[in-house]
Amino acid sequence: MFRPLVAAAAAALTVLGLVAAPASATPEAAPPKPAPAAPQAAAAAQTLTWTGTDSTTEYGIEPTSAVAGQTTIVFENSTATGNTTGMPHTLTFDRSTPGYNHDVSLNILANPFDANNGRHEATVTLTPGKYRYYCTIPGHSTMAGEFTVTNGGGGDTTPPTVSAQVTGTQNTEGDYVGSATVTINATDTESGVDTVEYQLDGGAWTPYTAPVVVSAAGDHMLHYRATDVEGNASPDGMVSFSVVEEGNEDTTPPTVTAEVSGEQDAEGNYVDSATVTVTATDDGSGVALVEYEIDDTGFHAYTGPVTVTEPGDHTVQFRATDAAGNESQTGSVPFRVVEGGEEDTTPPTVTAEVSGEQDAEGNYVDAAVVTLSASDQGSGVASVEYQLDGGAWTAYTGPVTVNTAGAHMLHYRATDVAGNASPEGMAHFTIVEQDTTAPTVSATVVGQQDAEGNYVGSALVTLSASDEGSGVDTVEYSLDGGPWTRYSQAVQVSAAGEHTLAYRATDLAGNTSAQGSESFTVVEDPNEDTVAPSVSAVVTGDQDASWNYLDTATVTISALDVDSGVASIEYKLDDGAWTAYTEPLSVGEGSHTVWYRATDNAGNVSAELSGSFTVVAANNDACPDSDTRATVIIGYENTFIANVDTGNGCTINDLIAEDAEYETHNAFVRHVKQVTRNLVTTGVLLSVERDIIVRAATRSDIGTNGANAA
Structure with a gap:
């Protein structure tokens, strides 16, 4: 039977839902106008205008403020606005970065030569707060900005709601080892949050822009507050915690993984949306920051599962940094989203490109390479096929090399996930023979050798080929008379004994080199690991x-x-x-x-x-002689926080245990911090309620010279 051991608790990552904005879509249709109603204050009616120019770093015109209500969005990227090169831009509203409103889906692609001559309009409804906008065209990432929306009437008298959470690796006393990270969250449903500030240990008030990492050993108090766009300031909040030095310096980066979930079709595509959940752990100083980016659009702080709804192929990259500053390697997960609900009846688009050296008549010398490209905006491309000179249809997996002299026809087609097949396309080209010289190919064997020249443990064989005519197409090898295998990387041979590796190369014109070979002997490593873990x-x-x-x-x-x-x-x-x-x-x-x-x-x-x-199952009533006073009382101070059952028959007063023996007053305060921290995690207490209880414990004299006030 196992004996109980104390296990280190893994740091928990608090998550909030995020929704990713589509990378390419038409603007939302304007909502229908409501029927006339009784006379009342009219909603704000306004037009906000953005313009595009030849610049890839900024919009020509962009707004900085607006009022809440129905709004006409105008995005013009035309010669009239200064675009003389036909360069496309998008106007896209950010729907994932924390701190901004995410309730408007707008993604307009415009260029001077589109059907609207570069001028597009959309009708949206804006709410109080801040919106971020940007251009999704690669290389245009600095074309971004934000604007603030007020309610326009000055009627907001309610301050924001603000809270803070402390995370990090904790010891058995509840102290944070090495560092603690404080994350502040603020919301305002009327005019929107304008500023968030914090004050550490009585210092100056500082704008909050990212989680605050506190690494100085000792007791700390961090106050926080928020102000909305109308100037209403929240009451100050406070979290208190202790940081202790860690025994060894943390030099190991966090471990971070990602999982994609959602409804999938038979081909493994995600229907309508895919959700990416990122998980990070760090056994040293603890995870300080987790970040992600969608399709190379820039990294954002990860606060919860990321949902991608735009049809097409996507890649989400992710990374994590711990409190000691160690950053993990960047990982990635690829996936495809396809549309559900409405049936896809549109076939894919497929094109072919022929490349290679050509003579004056346009014939391809020795060889031609045909590259096929297919796309589908609906359910996604399922397969691409080609047929060369009337032969069988073949699945396309990469560029097709044709090196037989003469005229050729290559037909091609594509099918999407919904079963729609494109019309057949055709590429016609002629090859004339010029290269009749085979490639040259050689082999090199390396590894640790003994006095007799035998390779100890293993030998590594590297092949090199060159061709001055049409160029090398393939390199192959055969080990000890086995089948010929396409060479892509150095071949490691570890089996003890005598070996012969044969090799050859073929160029794009179809010329094959003479067969070469290398013989060598591998002997066992006397220091080989033969002991199991x-x-x-x-x-x-x-x-x-x-x-x-x-x-x-x-x-x-x-x-x-x-x-x-x-x-x-x-x-x-x-x-x-x-x-x-x-x-x-x-x-x-x-x-x-x-x-x-x-x-x-x-x-x-x-x-x-x-x-x-x-x-x-544990006994549900862990405190049969429970303290059932109506509110939480510490010493002589009534906190007026409800003294509720915490879920196992024990009340909050039971867990605080003010009548227990404590070596020092600080020991009692640490106990209260730990107990209330767990109650916040399980949802029994709010953070602000915990702060009130901790302050009462700090002001009490429990544990002072052994005195426990009743």
């Missing part, structure tokens, strides 16, 4: 007197290999399948057996080990 597992969690785990148990598996290093860890829970282990397992009620094993980089696999344990 060691692997262990621990189960942690709250336990009863019979060593059963209460509600859940956490299984943590670790492995060590001092030679080649651990390659993978696997586990099997009860009768389940073997699964790659990536993070601690949370296991619910029941009797369980977990099997586990590890493999090192040399391929050695450990013995399969196992452990058994039982998880039972």
